[in-house]
Amino acid sequence: MKRVLPLLGLVFFTPPSHAGDLDFAMGKALFDRPWTSAPSSTQATDGLGPLFNARSCLACHPKNGRGDITLNDKGEIGGLGYVIRIGNEKGGPDPVYGRQLQTNAVHGLSGEAHVLYKDGYYDIRDLAYGPMAKDTNYAGRLSQPLHGLGLLEKVSDDAILANADPDDADNNGISGRPNIIDGKIGRFAWKATAPSLYIQAGNAFSNDIGMSTPVNPNHYGDCTEAQKDCLAQPHGGTEMFEGLEIDSKMLGHITTYLQRLKAPAPTALSDDGLFAKTGCADCHIPSLPTKDGQSVTAYSDLLLHDMGDGLADGIREGDATGREWRTQPLWGTRDTKLFLHDGRAKSVEEAINWHGGEAQNAKDRFNSLSETDKFNLLRFVNSL
Ligand code: HEC
Ligand code: HEC
Incomplete structure (x- = not known):
């Protein structure tokens, strides 16, 4: 589209497309693109897998939203938007299966397992490389919605740390702390394991799609030394892409795409103070400031909290223990x-x-609200 900008009496034509818009469009194309496996001959350009969960970002984030638990006709998880994370209480991967169960593989190799799912329970069958280690735990992870993440990336470290209270100095039973990853504050994923969208996109390529990026330059994704047949497959690393399957430019385009996805419009409803009174706002902080003076109404502190036995998964990721989770934004x-x-x-x-x-008191207060207050609070949260 051509725009005419009258400026100082002169007429300027802007280029047909703003550079950022082009990045966004390229990022979207890469986000939507189903990757294919590397050919065994030279001139490889793709490089899916060898082990993978899905072929594209889009497959797990339909309409940039959260995944769903879709089952195939055998009652197995179809792999779209739902993965099984594995690891132990000390932060180590499974020595054979790595950090995630990849249920798909390139031609000639089989996926690591079949995952049956019924009424909230899953059952892992047909492990392709023998049993997992005794101390390996596993837990489901639903993909998260992607809107507004660019704003969360712009929240300053100070604004996040201002709400941290690791030793619960104010004695309110809530002790949020950041997940520090390579010296930076983790913000993204259920345990806040990625400090930036660039790193999160790189992690996704590695764990979910099996492709190398500057973030995780291993062409074999989550394949371990024990998975020799996986390591024997061709890969798609090429000089053309900095020796990788996805180079820094491509990852940059996807990052721009993620950064520009708009936040949901704010709710029109009022909570009549109930959200704070019940204690929800102690973790789901309604608004955080960005470095450039905007406010992000995500309803999160981006910090980790011990959420008790019921939600614990026994998997440490970075500083996040097997009982800790990042406050999920409610927008x-x-x-x-x-x-x-x-x-x-x-x-x-x-x-x-x-x-x-840490959220036990808030839950108890919620359950002792009058029916009207409960109704109003739920109506408010459902409107976010
Ligand atoms: C196999 C399914 C799958 C694929 C493919 C996938 N994702 Fe995800 N995505 C997930 C899951 C599951 C999570 C939660 C991960 C976690 O907590 O560790 C997630 C989380 C994210 C987040 C963090 C959102 C937040 O609120 O913190 C971003 C950003 C993201 N994915 C982007 C991408 C991009 C970009 C791609 C493609 C390169 C991609 N994903 C591919 C399943 C997938
Ligand atoms: C101690 C901190 C804390 C308090 C207090 C708290 N939450 Fe949460 N909330 C979390 C964390 C952490 C998660 C993510 C847990 C998980 O996924 O296992 C979460 C998840 C949620 C979810 C699911 C979000 C999603 O998108 O899946 C909802 C809804 C929610 N909280 C609402 C509330 C309400 C309403 C209150 C007040 C009654 C409240 N929370 C109090 C920390 C807290």
């Missing part, structure tokens, strides 16, 4: 159908009733 709740990290709750009320640990 966009109006579009949410499955709640919590593994999608086990089907409503806001159910999600609240899984809260324990």
